[in-house]
Amino acid sequence: MIEFKPIGVIRSPFTEPKGMPIQPAGATGIQGTVEVFKEYREALNDLDGFSHIILLYHFHRSPGFASHIVPFMDSQPRGLFATRAPGRPNPIGLSVVPLKRIEDGVLFVENIDVLDGTPLLDIKPYVPEFDTPAKIRTGWLEQVKNKVTQQEADDRFK
Amino acid sequence: MIEFKPIGVIRSPFTEPKGMPIQPAGATGIQGTVEVFKEYREALNDLDGFSHIILLYHFHRSPGFASHIVPFMDSQPRGLFATRAPGRPNPIGLSVVPLKRIEDGVLFVENIDVLDGTPLLDIKPYVPEFDTPAKIRTGWLEQVKNKVTQQEADDRFK
Numbered sequence: 001m002i003e004f005k006p007i008g009v010i011r012s013p014f015t016e017p018k019g020m021p022i023q024p025a026g027a028t029g030i031q032g033t034v035e036v037f038k039e040y041r042e043a044l045n046d047l048d049g050f051s052h053i054i055l056l057y058h059f060h061r062s063p064g065f066a067s068h069i070v071p072f073m074d075s076q077p078r079g080l081f082a083t084r085a086p087g088r089p090n091p092i093g094l095s096v097v098p099l100k101r102i103e104d105g106v107l108f109v110e111n112i113d114v115l116d117g118t119p120l121l122d123i124k125p126y127v128p129e130f131d132t133p134a135k136i137r138t139g140w141l142e143q144v145k146n147k148v149t150q151q152e153a154d155d156r157f158k
Numbered sequence: 159m160i161e162f163k164p165i166g167v168i169r170s171p172f173t174e175p176k177g178m179p180i181q182p183a184g185a186t187g188i189q190g191t192v193e194v195f196k197e198y199r200e201a202l203n204d205l206d207g208f209s210h211i212i213l214l215y216h217f218h219r220s221p222g223f224a225s226h227i228v229p230f231m232d233s234q235p236r237g238l239f240a241t242r243a244p245g246r247p248n249p250i251g252l253s254v255v256p257l258k259r260i261e262d263g264v265l266f267v268e269n270i271d272v273l274d275g276t277p278l279l280d281i282k283p284y285v286p287e288f289d290t291p292a293k294i295r296t297g298w299l300e301q302v303k304n305k306v307t308q309q310e311a312d313d314r315f316k
Contacts, residue, residue: 001163002162002163002164002216002277002279003159003160003161003162004160004250005159005247005248007247040239040247042226042237043223043225043237043247044237044239044240045226045236045237045240046237046240046241046297047297048297049240049295049296049297049298049300050240050295050296052291054252056248056250058160065201067200067203068200068203078203078204079201079203079204079205081198081202081205081280081281081282081283082202082205082283083204083283084282084285084288088280089165089198089280090162090163090165090214090280092162092214092279092280094212094214094282095288096289096290098291119160121160121248121250122246122247122248122250123239124242124252125239125297125299126291126294127242128294128296130242130253130254131254131289131290132254132289132290133209133256133284136209137208138207138209138283138284138286139204139205139206139207140207141283
């Protein structure tokens, strides 16, 4: 077994899984904070130069592992590792969010799609040379994304 | 405490931390595999549609937490959370890699900058809508990257 410990807490307006944004587009502009515990605050030095950070956190309300789940954006079961659903063998969540400022160990972030009270595991700087690949395919999501775009376009011209 | 368990093992040509690539550019074309343990293999369904995956793994050779470290690419100490160094409070590593194919629970990947034998914690599909922000700043790395670009340009015209 590998033991990890919370290094802080994520605060957001979302107190229940139900009704949360199912994709980052749905969380645009949503403000949240990341409260880093005292003993780790010195390690935040130099982070304010980065416009975006990667948050790793514990999906503490995960329902437990299931090899297949029906994603919110789809109607058929998909292999869990082909989704971002919380029911993972190790329930680690990942969100890339804009970092607005840091004050006394509190990170002010946007587009936060994380449940209030979520235990923080790690913070990494977002570096395009490491984290932004080219020529990307996104499997089952391709079809769904097209549908979403179509629906938005319909609404726009109502 | 939060308990996680290895769900597989990452295989690479790098058997010692010394001499490993210090940035993804240095690992371009390096082939590796991710061996997923039997009990989790069904959950790999649908993943082969994605060109890139996010690997989360245990930095099992981490030297332990230090609030500041001197990154390989810099000459002065930086706050740990502003770096990707392994000495994190929770030593979780993250790599975005191209997925070439999956055979019998083994993922064939490229550009792998991970130590051979590294315990795997999670696999996520890379989704640009979730994972590729725009208008990015990268703090202390900006200066270093400029240096690197300059050096490459000098070499090109030798």
